[in-house]
Amino acid sequence: MSRPAVKPARRADAQHNAEKILEAAVTCLSRNPDASVSDIAHAAGVGRVTLYGHFPSRADLIEAALARLLGQGDEVLERLDLTGDPREALRVLIESSWLLIAQASAVLEAAQAVLPPGRLHDLHAKPEQRVGDLIGRGQAEGAFRRDLPASWLAGVMHHIIKGAAADVADGRLDRTDAPRFIAETVLGACRPVDEERGPAGH
Amino acid sequence: MSRPAVKPARRADAQHNAEKILEAAVTCLSRNPDASVSDIAHAAGVGRVTLYGHFPSRADLIEAALARLLGQGDEVLERLDLTGDPREALRVLIESSWLLIAQASAVLEAAQAVLPPGRLHDLHAKPEQRVGDLIGRGQAEGAFRRDLPASWLAGVMHHIIKGAAADVADGRLDRTDAPRFIAETVLGACRPVDEERGPAGH
DNA sequence: GACAAGTTGAACAGGCGTGTTCGAGTTGTG
DNA sequence: CACAACTCGAACACGCCTGTTCAACTTGTC
Structure with a gap:
């Protein structure tokens, strides 16, 4: 290999800016999925033109932000041990990544408006699968209820996390309470x- | 009273069109909170100018649609008997008005972008109160868990309903399954x- | 049937967001 | 230091949405 890699020799400065832009995109889009490119650039402390220098279009930017977020999420889930008691595993999963999930959901909502549906499914299929598997295992082991489909329960978890994040953003919920409330509620659900709650358990 | 009422003598036709517009607004805004006036007018089978003839601005239209929806909701809740077993009452409430609640939430989201926050609170304070009271009573009677605030549990119900409606709209959930799934999940939550799950019940 | 009430499409002005170009300035890197 | 990489603001064209006006047309109602 004459060239060790495709190295356009990007300046460190530029690299740093691209990161700042992605972070700003996540926070802005979490707050408002319709955030404009100007908003994101301003939040990143960067001119609008600079942003376009890094990402050809708003859609590309959103896709990059979403990919970054899902990458982080997958990384966190990767180093988690989810093989023990499903209840405990689900609690750990929620408490360690509820914020990430909430942000990803918000950005995903923004992405839904600008990206082809197939592309979306590909991106968040993997993390989605992980949650589904865990809940399915919990059902198989009798730890979770079996009268509702695992996909529904997984969806419920998502909706509650998303809602809690919105509550936090609007000041209706304390940020430090959120993870406990979410985990407690999801586990309860x-x-x-x-069914037979008579005195004679079978 | 010389004049029996302030009667501008609106033509029956116009009245009917106003209704059609409001209905179209609800369905359109449920699907997409950013739906344009053109979209709504087209969905109502009416020209854009006609719509402006009935509602001075997009904000007024949204407010009217929301008020109509909340009125319907309040009406439904009014004739419901919520005094019995809180579990049963909550199930009845959910199954009889989950769709209305979902639509109202969606329109409310649209309203959030165009109406002053105070005006919003006034509109949906009453129905909100009803749900909160029911859950609070359930907690007091020991039917519902007390380790989480009633306001949080009410919020959870909203989030699940909203999410279920989105699932139905996207084809991920059968419309006929929705009410049962929602009620079952919320009651479970x-x-x-x-706490003490030992063999010796109290 | 006559008149007013209501509807309609075309066309306009103003605002906002997206991408793009340009020229000038700044800063990292060899 | 010197050059290329990078940044920046201004300004532009384009498209979409809002709200308004106007002149013709249709339709309810008395």
């Missing part, structure tokens, strides 16, 4: 129901 | 936790 997944708990099995004892 | 509200169920009290038995």
